[in-house]
Amino acid sequence: xxxxxxxxxxxxxxxxxxxxxxxxxxxxxxxxxxxxxxxxxxxxxxxxxxxxxxxxxxxxxxxxxxxxxxxxxxxxxxxxxxxxxxxxxxxxxxxxxxxxxxxxxxxxxxxxxxxxxxxxxxxxxxxxxxxxxxxxxxxxxxxxxxxxxxxxxxxxxxxxxxxxxxxxxxxxxxxxxxxxxxxxxxxxxxxxxxxxxxxxxxxxxxxxxxxxxxxxxxxxxxxxxxxxxxxxxxxxxxxxxxxxxxxxxxxxxxxxxxxxxxxxxxxxxxx
Ligand code: KIV
Numbered sequence: 001x002x003x004x005x006x007x008x009x010x011x012x013x014x015x016x017x018x019x020x021x022x023x024x025x026x027x028x029x030x031x032x033x034x035x036x037x038x039x040x041x042x043x044x045x046x047x048x049x050x051x052x053x054x055x056x057x058x059x060x061x062x063x064x065x066x067x068x069x070x071x072x073x074x075x076x077x078x079x080x081x082x083x084x085x086x087x088x089x090x091x092x093x094x095x096x097x098x099x100x101x102x103x104x105x106x107x108x109x110x111x112x113x114x115x116x117x118x119x120x121x122x123x124x125x126x127x128x129x130x131x132x133x134x135x136x137x138x139x140x141x142x143x144x145x146x147x148x149x150x151x152x153x154x155x156x157x158x159x160x161x162x163x164x165x166x167x168x169x170x171x172x173x174x175x176x177x178x179x180x181x182x183x184x185x186x187x188x189x190x191x192x193x194x195x196x197x198x199x200x201x202x203x204x205x206x207x208x209x210x211x212x213x214x215x216x217x218x219x220x221x222x223x224x225x226x227x228x229x230x231x232x233x234x235x236x237x238x239x240x241x242x243x244x245x246x247x248x249x250x251x252x253x254x255x256x257x258x259x260x261x262x263x264x265x266x267x268x269x270x271x
Pocket of ligand 1: 048051
């Protein structure tokens with residue numbers, strides 16, 4: 001039973017309604033069952049099983065290493081931990097570039113694992129694929145700005161939409177994504193003016209990460225906002241905890257207690 005999750009779970013309609021009524025949407029990544037259980041008890045609106053799990057959970061350098069199998073396994077774990085949350089799962093690298101059958105197989109795998117929607121980066125050759133996925137009854141969230149699956153083409157993790165041409169492309173792409181049927185869009189690492197302009201331009205909710213305060217919602221990587229890696233501090237990140245130090249301190253104390261034989265005490269053993 002969820003403790004404080006008294007409101008109904010979000011869905012594509014309630015998220016749209018939040019935009020219409022000016023209520024912000026909170027979204028956070030999650031990759032496993034134990035943290036999903038905690039999020040299930042929180043008021044957070046939706047969970048993203050992001051392909052960032054390739055980096056955060058598996059230690060790869062970029063999200064291009066995420067596979068359908070990895071995404072499916074993590075989505076299933078999150079769905080078991082957070083049955084009351086709206087779960088969006090990332091379509092991994094190249095799944096929308098190798099034909100509709102490959103895309104649909106990935107969609108089926110993620111949805112059957114417990115996702116309520118899929119997220120797709122880009123708005124070029126992805127558009128017809130997005131249309132077909134939406135027509136098949138699956139909600140699609142778009143993703144523009146810094147699209148990490150294309151970092152090699154973008155020249156690294158850099159702010160997008162800094163010049164007129166790329167600003168226009170992002171705005172036009174957002175309109176195309178909406179026309180293709182996307183119910184919402186993630187906007188990553190763009191100037192806050194573009195976040196504002198795009199949010200006014202489309203009816204679908206915009207969810208920003210490093211896109212300023214004017215988008216309809218915000219998303220952060222759970223591990224980043226919890227402060228698991230003190231060395232990672234991009235400008236847009238606000239840390240809400242210092243989990244790195246909490247874990248380090250717990251491990252030091254546990255190790256000391258074991259080595260000085262103060263753990264376990266007799267009270268912590270079976271008679
Ligand atoms: O994979 C991910 O975590 C994401 C967020 C950064 C939006 O796509």
